[in-house]
Amino acid sequence: MSTTADHSASVRAEARAWIGEHWTGTDDNTWRTALVEAGWAAPTWNVDTYGRGLSRADAQAIAEEFAAAGAPGAALELRTFRAAPWLHLLGDPLKAFGSATLQAELLPKLLSEELSIGCLLYSEPGAGSDLAGLQTRAELDGDHYVVNGQKIWTTLGHEAQFALLIARTDWDVVKHAGLSFFVLDMDSPGIEVRPIKQITGDTEFNEVFLTDVRVPASRIIGNPGDGWKVIQTALAAERAGMGGEALAPKGDGTLAGAAKDLVEAARAAGRHNDPVVRQQIVKILSWRLSNTWTGQRALVEAFRGSLALANVGKLAMSRILHSAADLEYRLQGRKSLIYDYSRPQDYPVDHALMFAFINSIGGGSDQIQRNIISERVLGLPKGFEPDKGVPFREIRKGGTAQSAH
Structure with a gap:
C-alpha cells in the first residue's frame, strides 16, 4: 500500500x-x-x-x-x-x-479568475437581521425572471462584475420557503448603484436599486424556493472567512509574531513594560490563537458537512477586532483624536477602530451569531417565532414595504 x-x-x-x-x-x-x-x-x-x-x-x-x-x-x-x-x-x-x-x-x-469581483445582494432596508423577511421580488416571465426591489450595504457594488442575489419568488408560502438564489450580471439594464458614505469616510458600501432587471432563469442556483438553503452555504463561507485569519496581519507565524502589532503599539507609546498593557496584549493574543485553532477545526468540520463552527469563529473575531483596535487607540493617547489621511501613523488605528463594526454586522450580526450558536451548536430551544407557519403575503410588513398584491 x-x-x-x-x-x-x-x-x-x-x-x-x-x-x-x-x-x-x-x-x-x-x-x-x-x-x-x-x-x-x-x-x-x-x-x-x-x-x-x-x-x-x-x-x-x-x-x-x-x-x-x-x-x-x-x-x-x-x-x-x-x-x-x-x-x-x-x-x-x-x-x-x-x-x-x-x-x-x-x-x-x-x-481562471476571469470573474474576480462580485457583490452580495442580500440585505434590504427592512430585512437585515431578519433576512428571510426580504421583499425584493423575482417574477418568472418566459425564460427570464424580472427583478424589482432595493438592496443595501452592498460592498463593492460599484465595481462588481456579478452579484449573488436572493429574492422572493413565492409570496404564498412561509417566508423562508419562498426565496430563490440567483447570479446576475451587474451591467444588466435596470441596476442603479448609489454609494453610502461610511463613518470612516470611505464609500465601499452601496445601495442597489433593481428596476425590471431581467435575469435568465438558467442563472438560478438550486430550484425555485431553495434560496434559503442555498444562502446558508454562501453565508457559512462568508462567516468562516470573516472568522478566519485571526493572527495579526504583521505576524510571521510565530507566537510572538501573532501579537507583533500590539507590542509595536505599546513600544511606540512607551507602555511596553506596563503590566496592565502587557496583560491586555496577552489576552488578545490568546483569543487570536484560540480562534485560529477554531478556524482549523471548522475547516475539518466543513469537509464533514458541518458548518456550525463558522459562526463561532466569526463571533470571536468581532471581539478580537474590537479589542485590538481599542487597545491601540487608547495607547495613542491624544493622537487618537486625529483622523487624517495625511498622518499614516495615526489614521490606520482610528480607521481600524471604526471598521471593526463591519465584522459585527456583515454576514449576520453578532446577535444573530449567538442565536445560531445557541440553537445549532448548543442545542438550546429556538426563540418565539410569531410568523411561523404564516404565508409571507399575510405577514405584517414595515411601513416602507411595497404591497405584496
Missing part, C-alpha cells in the same frame, strides 16, 4: 511533467483554460467541478511545484478568504446546488 508521502511524490511528479509540457512563461487565457480543464486550479475540488479530488496536503505540494516554476493560478483554494473570497462565496453554492449547465458556465470563469 502506498503511503501519503509516496502519493504526494507522485502528484508532484505529475505536476512537474504537466508544467513542463504546458507552461510557456505567459499567463494568458490559453494557460488559464488549460489549468482549469486539467484540474490544477482547485485540485481539492471534485473531478466533476473542475478539480482532482485530492487532499489539501497534495494541493500544497502542487502549489509548491507551480510556484517553483513561476507558473500562476494553481491550488487557488489554498489562498486566504481575503485573497480569494469568491472562490467560496460563489464557488461553494455552485458546487453544492448549481446545475451542470450553470457550473459549466461559471466555474471555469471563477477558477
Whole structure:
C-alpha cells in the first residue's frame, strides 16, 4: 500500500511533467483554460467541478511545484478568504446546488479568475437581521425572471462584475420557503448603484436599486424556493472567512509574531513594560490563537458537512477586532483624536477602530451569531417565532414595504 508521502511524490511528479509540457512563461487565457480543464486550479475540488479530488496536503505540494516554476493560478483554494473570497462565496453554492449547465458556465470563469469581483445582494432596508423577511421580488416571465426591489450595504457594488442575489419568488408560502438564489450580471439594464458614505469616510458600501432587471432563469442556483438553503452555504463561507485569519496581519507565524502589532503599539507609546498593557496584549493574543485553532477545526468540520463552527469563529473575531483596535487607540493617547489621511501613523488605528463594526454586522450580526450558536451548536430551544407557519403575503410588513398584491 502506498503511503501519503509516496502519493504526494507522485502528484508532484505529475505536476512537474504537466508544467513542463504546458507552461510557456505567459499567463494568458490559453494557460488559464488549460489549468482549469486539467484540474490544477482547485485540485481539492471534485473531478466533476473542475478539480482532482485530492487532499489539501497534495494541493500544497502542487502549489509548491507551480510556484517553483513561476507558473500562476494553481491550488487557488489554498489562498486566504481575503485573497480569494469568491472562490467560496460563489464557488461553494455552485458546487453544492448549481446545475451542470450553470457550473459549466461559471466555474471555469471563477477558477481562471476571469470573474474576480462580485457583490452580495442580500440585505434590504427592512430585512437585515431578519433576512428571510426580504421583499425584493423575482417574477418568472418566459425564460427570464424580472427583478424589482432595493438592496443595501452592498460592498463593492460599484465595481462588481456579478452579484449573488436572493429574492422572493413565492409570496404564498412561509417566508423562508419562498426565496430563490440567483447570479446576475451587474451591467444588466435596470441596476442603479448609489454609494453610502461610511463613518470612516470611505464609500465601499452601496445601495442597489433593481428596476425590471431581467435575469435568465438558467442563472438560478438550486430550484425555485431553495434560496434559503442555498444562502446558508454562501453565508457559512462568508462567516468562516470573516472568522478566519485571526493572527495579526504583521505576524510571521510565530507566537510572538501573532501579537507583533500590539507590542509595536505599546513600544511606540512607551507602555511596553506596563503590566496592565502587557496583560491586555496577552489576552488578545490568546483569543487570536484560540480562534485560529477554531478556524482549523471548522475547516475539518466543513469537509464533514458541518458548518456550525463558522459562526463561532466569526463571533470571536468581532471581539478580537474590537479589542485590538481599542487597545491601540487608547495607547495613542491624544493622537487618537486625529483622523487624517495625511498622518499614516495615526489614521490606520482610528480607521481600524471604526471598521471593526463591519465584522459585527456583515454576514449576520453578532446577535444573530449567538442565536445560531445557541440553537445549532448548543442545542438550546429556538426563540418565539410569531410568523411561523404564516404565508409571507399575510405577514405584517414595515411601513416602507411595497404591497405584496
